[in-house]
Amino acid sequence: MKTLVGVMGPGDEAREEDLKNAFEVGRLIAQAGWVLLSGGRDAGVMDAVSKGAKVGGGLTIGVIPTDNKEAISPAVDVAILTGMGSARNNINVLSSDAVIACGMGAGTASEVALALKAKKKVVLLGTGKECEEFFKKLEADKVFVANTPQQAVATVKEILAKQE
Amino acid sequence: MKTLVGVMGPGDEAREEDLKNAFEVGRLIAQAGWVLLSGGRDAGVMDAVSKGAKVGGGLTIGVIPTDNKEAISPAVDVAILTGMGSARNNINVLSSDAVIACGMGAGTASEVALALKAKKKVVLLGTGKECEEFFKKLEADKVFVANTPQQAVATVKEILAKQE
Amino acid sequence: MKTLVGVMGPGDEAREEDLKNAFEVGRLIAQAGWVLLSGGRDAGVMDAVSKGAKVGGGLTIGVIPTDNKEAISPAVDVAILTGMGSARNNINVLSSDAVIACGMGAGTASEVALALKAKKKVVLLGTGKECEEFFKKLEADKVFVANTPQQAVATVKEILAKQE
């Protein structure tokens, strides 16, 4: 079975910095030989990370909140249509062997929290000081902070090595 | 249709203070004539708030993560068995006209975040400084902080009045 | 905890006969002291059975496929907003102590099948010969056929008595 790394982040509210980070994270994930899992929509971090992964030659899975193909990133290879809105956020994190949050918003916060609830490790990249402090307080040993895409992916590598 | 107020909080990790607050919040919700919605398990805040609501003479709904009746609070009148684990957290907040978080943990954090994602108002009670600062930064106009059960329920009253 | 009886049936494609049956089934469920659970929309069997239950003085729960209150039967007391489309059909049957299918359609067929998968007993009322033969073949000891609302509710009574 392939290793899946989930990258979560804001859609329409993503900042320029989040998009750049996401693209690079996606590229590095693909180069590491992992499958990328994202929310799959054609917006923000979901779109950028999928595009990066395709440039890196990887396979991209999108777990879509709607029940149709109208707003899916063109860089998604395999679309899982859930038709269940934000409840699909739990599927995103359950299916991921490790999770990177790239930027922050309410949906992304729910994914970090659901990941921690499911005992998954989460790497925070560009999510802000308040976010880091909150989740670090909640689950200190499962939350990691990275400052660059390279650091984020290196941290995932360490997490996966320990899980094997 | 009846007004539903959702109260979310930790299960087995709830502190004594959370349980006391939850019981009182439940009692006040029932006295206000609202239906209580909780996660419905026989543990922590879910159990305490349901018991309070029954003492207050109210109706209690439990939205259960499992598909069976083995671990439901005896104070739940109507059990909705979802069999979908933490994905049911999204149902909890979608179904609530307003949400109170009573104490904090990973599951509760996901519910606050999912509520904000769904444009719901959330009242934080005993969730800690880091939590307040994070969610306030995320959605300043949808997050309210209360210091007592009375304040929490009074804030819900104001929220509901504006929504009508 | 209250006993929930689920009544499933077509929405917009319900026949006149299904609506009449559903209304009467709802009334009898309420009179038996059970809580009615339905799909909750303001259409077809969901609407008719909820109206019957209110006339009978009962409590009505609607498990709604959407995430908003726009198309809910006015006879639903407590609306559980799932935002997960037809995946909510599984919640309908998991939450019901027994299920009545009143009329038939693709959604209703999925609910009968999901109920059987979850080891629930199902009473078929006005679902047609092909439907009866198929589900009887699938799970002979869990499928019951009724010819009138009275028979359907009497069968539920027997089912519940054996489950206690």
Added chain:
Amino acid sequence: MKTLVGVMGPGDEAREEDLKNAFEVGRLIAQAGWVLLSGGRDAGVMDAVSKGAKVGGGLTIGVIPTDNKEAISPAVDVAILTGMGSARNNINVLSSDAVIACGMGAGTASEVALALKAKKKVVLLGTGKECEEFFKKLEADKVFVANTPQQAVATVKEILAKQE
């Protein structure tokens, strides 16, 4: 985006004939260049069809009912862990461009019904006369009957050609 063909069928109750058909259907799906989607468990049709698709050189997606990797077919490349039991059946059919039911049982029946509800075309292979008659009556223009794996896949080819 890749074309996904979903193959649904019984797990532990699958007949020898269903397993043979499933393996061959999986092989032909892979050879047609489509991605296989199944329920992903290490049992029955889910397992056999995934193994066939790997022999055919294809990519296999498993949409798993549980939240862990304990009982997944070794022939599944990408596991989507839903943790939502039979409610994941709706994801299976929403994500599939066409659906083949290979053998019959309560879970499979729910998938055929949910597929029809979502306006998907379904090919029945070895599902029995009663099943064919029931679903044909329900949605005549969306239900196709095949007698061999070759026929089933040829029918999917026609369905997909019309959808383009």
